[in-house]
Amino acid sequence: MFAAILLDCIQSIHGERSISGIHNLIQGKKSSQTLQDARLYKLERYFGIYPSLSKLNAHKAAESLERRNFIRFNQENHPVLADEGEKYLEDSFMKDVNFFSGMEHHRNIILFEKRLRLLIQTVTHSELKDFSFLPIVEDPSVQAWMKRLYRNNVISDLLTSLYEELNSLLSALSHLEAELFTRRLTGGGLIGETREQLAHDYHLSVEDVDLLIKHALFYMYRTTLSRQENYPALALCLEGMANEKLITSSARQTLQWLNRGLSLEDIVKKRRLKLSTIQDHVVEAALIDPSFDIGSFISKEGQKDILTTLETLNTNKLKKLFEALDHNYNYFEIRLVVASSKHTFKEDRHAPSSTS
Amino acid sequence: MLRPRLHEQLNNHFGFSEFREGQKEIIEDVLQGQDVLGILPTGVGKSLCYQLPSLLTHGTTLVVSPLISLMVDQVKQLKAKGYKSVIALNSFMDYRERTAALNQLNNYRLIYVSPEMLQNPKIEKVLHTLDVSLFVIDEAHCISQWGHEFRTDYLKMDQVIEKVGNPPVLALSATAAPDVQKDIKKQLGRTNMIDHIYPMDKPNISFAVEFHEHQDDKKARIRHMLAAQRLPTMIYFSSRQSAELVAEELNIALDQRVAFYHGGMEQMDRLLVQQQFMKDQLDVICCTSAFGMGVDKPNIRRVIHYHFPTQVESYIQEIGRAGRDGKPCASIVLYTPHDQLLPKMLMERELPEEAAIERLFAWLTNHSALLPDEEMHEQLQLSESQWNFLKYQLEETQVIFQNTIMFDVELWSKAKMQIRTNLRKRWNYKNEKFHQMRDWLYFTGCRRLKLYEPFQEGVRDAEVDCCDHCGFIIDDAQLMEEEAAGVITHNSWDVRLKRIFLQESINE
Numbered sequence: 001m002f003a004a005i006l007l008d009c010i011q012s013i014h015g016e017r018s019i020s021g022i023h024n025l026i027q028g029k030k031s032s033q034t035l036q037d038a039r040l041y042k043l044e045r046y047f048g049i050y051p052s053l054s055k056l057n058a059h060k061a062a063e064s065l066e067r068r069n070f071i072r073f074n075q076e077n078h079p080v081l082a083d084e085g086e087k088y089l090e091d092s093f094m095k096d097v098n099f100f101s102g103m104e105h106h107r108n109i110i111l112f113e114k115r116l117r118l119l120i121q122t123v124t125h126s127e128l129k130d131f132s133f134l135p136i137v138e139d140p141s142v143q144a145w146m147k148r149l150y151r152n153n154v155i156s157d158l159l160t161s162l163y164e165e166l167n168s169l170l171s172a173l174s175h176l177e178a179e180l181f182t183r184r185l186t187g188g189g190l191i192g193e194t195r196e197q198l199a200h201d202y203h204l205s206v207e208d209v210d211l212l213i214k215h216a217l218f219y220m221y222r223t224t225l226s227r228q229e230n231y232p233a234l235a236l237c238l239e240g241m242a243n244e245k246l247i248t249s250s251a252r253q254t255l256q257w258l259n260r261g262l263s264l265e266d267i268v269k270k271r272r273l274k275l276s277t278i279q280d281h282v283v284e285a286a287l288i289d290p291s292f293d294i295g296s297f298i299s300k301e302g303q304k305d306i307l308t309t310l311e312t313l314n315t316n317k318l319k320k321l322f323e324a325l326d327h328n329y330n331y332f333e334i335r336l337v338v339a340s341s342k343h344t345f346k347e348d349r350h351a352p353s354s355t356s
Numbered sequence: 357m358l359r360p361r362l363h364e365q366l367n368n369h370f371g372f373s374e375f376r377e378g379q380k381e382i383i384e385d386v387l388q389g390q391d392v393l394g395i396l397p398t399g400v401g402k403s404l405c406y407q408l409p410s411l412l413t414h415g416t417t418l419v420v421s422p423l424i425s426l427m428v429d430q431v432k433q434l435k436a437k438g439y440k441s442v443i444a445l446n447s448f449m450d451y452r453e454r455t456a457a458l459n460q461l462n463n464y465r466l467i468y469v470s471p472e473m474l475q476n477p478k479i480e481k482v483l484h485t486l487d488v489s490l491f492v493i494d495e496a497h498c499i500s501q502w503g504h505e506f507r508t509d510y511l512k513m514d515q516v517i518e519k520v521g522n523p524p525v526l527a528l529s530a531t532a533a534p535d536v537q538k539d540i541k542k543q544l545g546r547t548n549m550i551d552h553i554y555p556m557d558k559p560n561i562s563f564a565v566e567f568h569e570h571q572d573d574k575k576a577r578i579r580h581m582l583a584a585q586r587l588p589t590m591i592y593f594s595s596r597q598s599a600e601l602v603a604e605e606l607n608i609a610l611d612q613r614v615a616f617y618h619g620g621m622e623q624m625d626r627l628l629v630q631q632q633f634m635k636d637q638l639d640v641i642c643c644t645s646a647f648g649m650g651v652d653k654p655n656i657r658r659v660i661h662y663h664f665p666t667q668v669e670s671y672i673q674e675i676g677r678a679g680r681d682g683k684p685c686a687s688i689v690l691y692t693p694h695d696q697l698l699p700k701m702l703m704e705r706e707l708p709e710e711a712a713i714e715r716l717f718a719w720l721t722n723h724s725a726l727l728p729d730e731e732m733h734e735q736l737q738l739s740e741s742q743w744n745f746l747k748y749q750l751e752e753t754q755v756i757f758q759n760t761i762m763f764d765v766e767l768w769s770k771a772k773m774q775i776r777t778n779l780r781k782r783w784n785y786k787n788e789k790f791h792q793m794r795d796w797l798y799f800t801g802c803r804r805l806k807l808y809e810p811f812q813e814g815v816r817d818a819e820v821d822c823c824d825h826c827g828f829i830i831d832d833a834q835l836m837e838e839e840a841a842g843v844i845t846h847n848s849w850d851v852r853l854k855r856i857f858l859q860e861s862i863n864e
């Protein structure tokens with residue numbers, strides 16, 4: 001699965017970003033650059049799905065893709081999809097069934113997972129009248145949530161509901177995902193298995209184990225979210241989760257100053273940041289907020305110019321655009337137009353299919 | 357009148373019917389307000405010596421513990437048993453958690469804390485306000501073993517004790533030779549502590565050391581031993597990579613569950629491995645010293661050392677995990693001549709070389725204050741523990757005061773000499789420890805006698821075959837076959853899900 005995700009990213013980025021850039025995206029680096037990349041290349045779904053992915057492992061994986069002739073590296077040492085890789089990607093189930101929606105949900109998924117694991121352990125051990133088990137999730141806020149939930153427990157037969165809901169959701173996933181997911185669970189006196197153990201038993205890489213389980217969690221989370229009445233037990237784990245828009249808090253501050261009528265230069269002074277950083281914030285805002293007006297930063301003609309070139313060249317590479325426009329516009333202006341142009345396309349996330 | 361009441365309390369709070377050797381004596385003295393040094397063998401129940409008093413005294417019991425994982429474990433286990441007002445303050449807590457904990461610290465009866473935490477100004481301030489009725493140093497040999505180098509905060513414990521109002525002090529250890537005992541008392545500023553020193557030898561363990569040519573021979577030997585007898589086993593390594601590597605090899609070669617454990621693992625995986633092992637869902641654990649101290653599984657039958665530790669104290673700690681149920685168990689050290697290099701390398705990473713002193717003073721001449729620790733490591737090319745050692749020495753010799761460099765020609769030349777002497781002493785000490793360990797490996801007489809010789813006079817009779825010198829042969833050892841109860845067969849996911857949710861009887 002890791003290979004398919006990397007190939008998918010590489011295909012969309014067509015040689016314009018390095019492996020590090022892709023790593024930042026999958027790992028969920030909260031920088032303007034990475035957030036912009038995710039939007040520009042329509043890779044929002046993979047943003048932040050694997051927070052613990054190390055740079056080293058991302059590079060190792062890329063090397064192995066190269067060895068299998070799935071990708072090659074261009075002059076700038078950026079990965080490009082090769083024919084073999086394209087074939088592999090087409091055949092992988094990621095092309096049909098892809099429940100990742102990282103940009104929107106990656107943070108909630110982390111909390112959802114912790115709650116679900118602790119809920120399962122607690123419910124099953126209570127059934128066994130074993131109240132002295134060691135909680136598998138150590139996060140104190142999740143433990144507090146669990147206690148609260150138990151104190152005013154609303155669902156009568158939580159054990160059975162939880163079982164049935166999980167059973168039905170897991171049946172809709174691939175056999176492998178269901179296997180990995182259940183083997184990693186702790187409860188009913190059974191201790192879950194580590195990623196290494198699962199990797200060994202199923203002849204997978206640790207990254208594949210992590211991502212397959214993560215994918216299962218995305219599916220469960222989104223299905224529960226969209227049909228809470230059908231999954232009352234799992235829906236308990238959604239309690240109080242916000243639907244936050246992704247924007248760095250630093251960018252938010254810059255926006256607040258902008259809204260109060262300060263110029264970029266004023267903000268630079270006020271916040272003692274570099275101009276380029278403040279510009280990053282503006283581009284970030286343009287990317288995320290469709291109503292953000294870039295008119296005060298670049299004229300209508302300028303926007304049109306850049307847009308035309310953008311469409312003819314069909315690239316997101318700033319340098320190429322910059323040169324094609326005869327250096328008439330600076331990078332900031334080009335980035336702004338590129339960013340806001342993304343809103344003219346429809347978002348193409350698919351909701352989970354209702355197969356359960 | 358104390359006695360019957362204590363028994364009752366033991367039963368009420370912990371469900372034990374009898375005290376084990378030494379526990380009652382230590383607890384009685386502690387409750388009388390005496391300072392106590394308690395040396396009890398591994399696994400006897402030193403924790404109880406402060407856990408029970410913490411329930412019987414009016415104020416807070418403060419426990420200084422060397423390892424975060426150890427603290428967190430103990431707290432979890434106490435909580436699971438129903439002891440609620442206990443907490444471990446540690447550096448992994450985020451700001452919010454820590455503030456919350458600090459604000460209500462006086463609600464806890466039992467507080468675990470690391471020596472480093474005690475130096476944190478915020479925590480120090482709160483500790484002042486507590487009514488501390490007992491100050492405990494668990495694994496007190498760490499004061500001597502580590503205090504002088506990378507954990508120099510251990511040497512400031514006497515000041516902390518004073519600051520919290522001079523409560524009675526209890527120091528506990530399973531591996532403290534007479535010189536270490538003296539050092540502990542000295543560093544704590546309590547030279548008049550009452551000794552409760554019990555023999556620390558383990559009558560239920562057999563010893564064997566095997567010499568091999570190559571690493572591969574050791575691996576083959578391990579495969580052979582494990583295959584011959586399936587038993588709960590720990591294998592110690594001094595590097596993470598080798599622990600991982602051998603675990604993988606064993607997994608492929610054997611039809612047993614093998615996993616590795618070290619400090620670099622993800623938190624949940626660490627928990628899972630530990631609990632699998634506790635619940636007998638794992639046969640063999642390949643680990644570094646990160647797994648050990650405080651691990652309290654009753655039925656570990658075999659502790660194998662793939663690499664031997666840098667000192668006898670660590671070795672005794674590590675084999676202390678075996679046979680905590682009192683039944684027969686064995687220690688096997690596998691040795692190749694090449695293995696000598698590893699401990700040497702570890703030692704060199706811990707202590708600075710003499711040349712570093714010159715470098716340090718040259719640097720001091722050009723600066724007016726110390727930089728943050730990380731930058732000092734960079735600038736002086738020192739490891740964390742090497743720098744800790746030097747920094748502490750600078751403080752002691754008053755070359756620095758609150759991070760400011762005090763320049764004084766005379767003071768400096770004295771300080772340099774002093775530091776050089778101290779450094780040599782430490783190197784000698786470490787080398788001695790290392791040689792003591794290695795000499796034991798090469799020793800041709802009774803290993804049991806020799807191992808405990810630095811700590812006590814003589815040993816009790818072994819309840820098992822004593823050692824390879826006295827006729828113990830590991831391949832013939834009767835270490836009891838475990839029932840295969842914990843072994844899980846792997847069914848497909850839907851069956852496992854049913855088992856987890858206890859649905860089997862309903863749906864079949």
Ligand SMILES: Nc1ncnc2c1ncn2[C@@H]1O[C@H](COP(=O)(O)OP(=O)(O)OP(=O)(O)O)[C@@H](O)[C@H]1O
Pocket residue numbers: 372373374375376379396397398399400401402403404530649650651652676
């Ligand atoms: N009086 C007792 N009766 C029965 N079991 C006891 C008693 N005291 C302690 N135990 C049990 O003995 C086990 C070992 O205790 P503990 O972990 O405190 O040992 P320790 O001496 O600190 O060992 P180590 O040196 O390895 O840290 C625990 O499971 C504890 O519950």
Ligand SMILES: [Mg+2]
Pocket residue numbers: 402403494650
């Ligand atoms: Mg202990």
Ligand SMILES: [Zn+2]
Pocket residue numbers: 801802803804805822823824825826
């Ligand atoms: Zn002997």
